[in-house]
Amino acid sequence: MIGMIVLHIMLPKDARFDVTYDDTVTSDNQTIYSYNHTVSRNKTEGVRVSVELLSESAPSPVLFVVRQKQAVLSFQVPLILRGLYQRKYQYTQLGRTLCQPPTKAVAETQFFFVDVSTLSSAGVHYQLRVSRVDSFTLQTDKKFSFNATPSQPQFFRYVFPEGVDTVIVKVNSQKNFPCSVMSIQDIQCPVYDLDNNVAFIGMYQTMTTTAAITVQRKDFPSNSFYVVVVVKTEDEACGGPLRFYPLLPDELLDAGNRSKTLDVIVSPAINSEVYVMGMLFCLGIFLSFYLLTFLMACVENKRYDRCVFRVLERSLESVGRSRHESLSSVEEDDYDTLADIDSDKNIVRTKKFLCVSDLARKDKRILSKKYQIYFWNIATIAVFYALPVIQLVITYQTVVNVTGNQDICYYNFLCAHPLGALSSFNNILSNLSYVLLGLLFLLIILQRDILHNRALERNENTALECGIPKHFGLYYAMGTALMMEGLLSACYHVCPNYTNFQFDTSFMYMIAGLCMLKLYQKRHPDINASAYSAYACLAAVIFFSVLGVVFGKGNTAFWIVFSVIHILATLLLSTQLYYMGRWRLGEAAYGLIKRPSDFASYLLAIAICNLLLYFAFYIIMKLRSGERIQCLALVCILFTAVVWGFALFFFFQVMLIDLCLQKTPAESREHNRECILLSFFDDHDIWHFLSSIAMFGSFLVLLTMDDDLDTVQRDKIYVF
Numbered sequence: 146m147i148g149m150i151v152l153h154i155m156l157p158k159d160a161r162f163d164v165t166y167d168d169t170v171t172s173d174n175q176t177i178y179s180y181n182h183t184v185s186r187n188k189t190e191g192v193r194v195s196v197e198l199l200s201e202s203a204p205s206p207v208l209f210v211v212r213q214k215q216a217v218l219s220f221q222v223p224l225i226l227r228g229l230y231q232r233k234y235q236y237t238q239l240g241r242t243l244c245q246p247p248t249k250a251v252a253e254t255q256f257f258f259v260d261v262s263t264l265s266s267a268g269v270h271y272q273l274r275v276s277r278v279d280s281f282t283l284q285t286d287k288k289f290s291f292n293a294t295p296s297q298p299q300f301f302r303y304v305f306p307e308g309v310d311t312v313i314v315k316v317n318s319q320k321n322f323p324c325s326v327m328s329i330q331d332i333q334c335p336v337y338d339l340d341n342n343v344a345f346i347g348m349y350q351t352m353t354t355t356a357a358i359t360v361q362r363k364d365f366p367s368n369s370f371y372v373v374v375v376v377k378t379e380d381e382a383c384g385g386p387l388r389f390y391p392l393l394p395d396e397l398l399d400a401g402n403r404s405k406t407l408d409v410i411v412s413p414a415i416n417s418e419v420y421v422m423g424m425l426f427c428l429g430i431f432l433s434f435y436l437l438t439f440l441m442a443c444v445e446n447k448r449y450d451r452c453v454f455r456v457l458e459r460s461l462e463s464v465g466r467s468r469h470e471s472l473s474s475v476e477e478d479d480y481d482t483l484a485d486i487d488s489d490k491n492i493v494r495t496k497k498f499l500c501v502s503d504l505a506r507k508d509k510r511i512l513s514k515k516y517q518i519y520f521w522n523i524a525t526i527a528v529f530y531a532l533p534v535i536q537l538v539i540t541y542q543t544v545v546n547v548t549g550n551q552d553i554c555y556y557n558f559l560c561a562h563p564l565g566a567l568s569s570f571n572n573i574l575s576n577l578s579y580v581l582l583g584l585l586f587l588l589i590i591l592q593r594d595i596l597h598n599r600a601l602e603r604n605e606n607t608a609l610e611c612g613i614p615k616h617f618g619l620y621y622a623m624g625t626a627l628m629m630e631g632l633l634s635a636c637y638h639v640c641p642n643y644t645n646f647q648f649d650t651s652f653m654y655m656i657a658g659l660c661m662l663k664l665y666q667k668r669h670p671d672i673n674a675s676a677y678s679a680y681a682c683l684a685a686v687i688f689f690s691v692l693g694v695v696f697g698k699g700n701t702a703f704w705i706v707f708s709v710i711h712i713l714a715t716l717l718l719s720t721q722l723y724y725m726g727r728w729r730l731g732e733a734a735y736g737l738i739k740r741p742s743d744f745a746s747y748l749l750a751i752a753i754c755n756l757l758l759y760f761a762f763y764i765i766m767k768l769r770s771g772e773r774i775q776c777l778a779l780v781c782i783l784f785t786a787v788v789w790g791f792a793l794f795f796f797f798q799v800m801l802i803d804l805c806l807q808k809t810p811a812e813s814r815e816h817n818r819e820c821i822l823l824s825f826f827d828d829h830d831i832w833h834f835l836s837s838i839a840m841f842g843s844f845l846v847l848l849t850m851d852d853d854l855d856t857v858q859r860d861k862i863y864v865f
Contacts, residue, residue, distance in 0.1 A: 156177075157178065160179060161180075162275055162277055164274070165274045167272050168270075168272075170268070171268050172205075172263060172265060176261040180257055183253070184254075189302050191301075192257075193242045194273070195274045196222050196240075197222075197238045197271065198223055200268075205263050207269050208221050208261075209259060211259050212258045212259075212260065213255070215334065218243060218244070220239060226296070226339070226340055228378045232398055238296060238297065242298075242299065242336070244333075245281075280301070281301055285306055285309070288408050293375070293405055294405070295375070298374065300338055303369060304368060304369040309362070309413045311359060312411050312412060312414055313359045313411070315410050316356045316374060317355055317408045318352070318407045318408070321815075322353065323380055324376070324380040324385060325376045326352070326373075326377060327372070328343050328371075328374075329347050329358050329370055329372060330347035331365055332371060338373050340375055340377050343375045346549070349550065350558075351809070353811045354815055356558070356814060358551065359568075374409070384808060415562060420825070423571060426825075438585060500863055513618070516618025516619055516676075517621075522680055523622045530629075538639040539639070541640035541642075542640055545568060546566060553640065553642065554642055555643075555813050556572075557827050557829065559827075560820040562825060567639065568640075571827070577631065579628065579634065580628045583625065583626075583841075586620075586623070586624040586841060590621055590624060593615075593848075594617045597615045611858055616670060619659055619663045623656065629655075631837070633651060634833070654683055656840065658683045665759075770863045772862075774850065777852065778846065778852060778853075781845045782846050785845070788838050795835060
């Protein structure tokens with residue numbers, strides 16, 4: 146038996162743009178539509194294919210294949226898109242924009258074909274319409290509005306104009322939901338413009354009302370790129386409600402109305418001159434502090450020399466006692482003495498009022514070495530803490546650059562200026578202020594340390610028997626901590642997110658703790674805590690901060706445990722510390738009753754509140770004891786208070802952004818703001834500038850507050 150093979154040759158049907166074809170397809174008849182259009186090298190014309198399935202219950206889907214000269218696009222109707230937990234959403238209306246590969250000819254007529262087929266033996270009714278997209282190429286600084294749905298994504302082309310190397314693409318919407326995705330892709334086919342593949346290539350970020358991506362010409366060899374906007378099938382990625390779980394595994398869910406109106410605008414970003422201006426501004430402001438400090442140091446040295454000369458000319462009778470007698474504020478006959486009074490802290494003296502001389506009996510060289518341990522310990526901690534942090538944030542930045550997922554890092558995308566591999570250079574540059582001012586403070590301490598050692602070598606009475614005992618180890622530690630705060634804050638801003646936020650606050654705890662220790666050391670030089678126990682306590686604080694970041698988010702049990710530990714620790718410390726009331730039970734109760742949204746900031750607030758209370762207590766007691774504040778210290782206090790006022794204003798602006806770290810990336814971008822200083826720095830950068838100046842001023846207040854006592858005998862300086 147000889148079989149006969151019958152070939153069905155389907156001839157293409159000539160079709161026209163902007164005409165709706167209403168047709169039926171079965172498994173026996175495949176329909177092919179033939180289109181042609183002119184492709185120009187200087188003008189790219191968009192082509193959009195729109196399809197609607199009119200049959201209510203088709204046993205098999207209809208397959209549409211668009212064959213172009215250098216690309217093929219295929220999709221089925223109805224289209225099934227999956228959400229979380231394999232939820233299935235069915236769409237019967239589709240709209241796809243064809244990828245337009247570049248042409249080398251000045252003008253070229255190209256054909257493309259739309260093949261329609263199905264495996265259903267029954268007829269499936271559909272509509273097909275192919276239309277031109279007149280606004281396919283976006284214009285610089287011109288807003289364009291469009292609609293998109295999960296099954297009808299949109300993408301547009303943008304060409305870099307001459308002289309523009311960086312642009313920022315902004316997409317906005319008046320509605321938070323449905324959740325959508327904005328993607329930047331190179332000019333190549335295929336274009337990934339569906340919810341299930343938009344993350345395959347290029348840069349992308351989820352959005353509710355705002356999205357912004359900075360695009361550089363160097364990343365796109367063709368000097369052009371696609372702006373792709375996709376509406377997601379579900380809103381969970383943008384912080385929206387999660388839909389119910391289907392009763393049956395293969396049940397199709399109704400997607401509802403998920404149409405979204407959006408605006409896109411492409412604007413030139415800042416040029417290299419603005420980068421240079423921002424860097425010069427940052428360096429100029431803080432190098433001026435170096436110049437001012439140098440001038441003040443020259444004036445201070447002259448004043449110091451005159452003061453020393455006057456003191457040396459005083460008669461020995463005005464001193465009133467020998468060095469041995471000056472070790473006590475009263476005669477030893479006034480109270481009993483024991484041989485081990487310098488070593489046993491349980492020996493109780495019977496004086497009513499203690500003076501600094503009573504708590505400055507230990508050997509100065511031993512104490513000096515003891516306090517130097519603070520500096521060496523914090524330097525060691527800084528090295529071992531910073532190196533893994535730097536490695537981690539570099540990995541984060543690499544992942545962002547390689548994957549293009551801009552939801553990993555919570556930048557202020559409206560004011561994020563890239564440089565090299567860094568996505569937000571301006572936020573990193575502004576942290577240079579902490580480093581420069583921390584280094585300046587170390588130089589100031591070094592100069593004072595040298596002058597004090599020279600005075601000791603000359604056996605000057607003012608250095609040996611007058612004023613608050615000079616121990617500079619804690620000051621060196623404070624300056625180092627300020628520099629490390631700048632380094633770790635810069636690391637945090639390489640890729641800011643909730644898990645990295647602890648890097649931005651860890652050395653803030655150190656600074657607060659060291660300042661409190663220094664305040665206590667001023668009037669209690671012999672009985673201050675050792676460096677090991679102090680850093681162990683600060684390590685415990687940082688440990689709880691890490692636990693709070695990992696487990697504290699929305700965890701009531703953690704807050705109960707922490708509040709109980711906080712209250713017990715407060716009671717224990719209150720029985721040990723000489724002064725009561727610096728650690729407040731109310732803070733712990735507040736954390737238990739009204740749970741703060743950010744544990745790290747809450748813990749830092751406790752430390753700062755205690756430091757400010759102790760600072761105020763010290764100044765009040767100083768004035769109450771009849772001591773005065775010199776002009777330089779008073780200027781530092783007033784200057785620091787004013788700067789802290791401005792800094793706190795910006796802190797509350799920044800705090801709103803930091804609280805967004807616990808939200809989804811799309812929700813956090815609703816709080817993105819434009820640059821407000823030199824078109825380069827945002828609110829967070831100004832907070833860095835002001836807070837670094839305020840902390841530097843606070844250190845100077847600590848350093849100069851007791852300068853009025855430099856010529857006062859220690860047995861006349863009260864302990865409080």
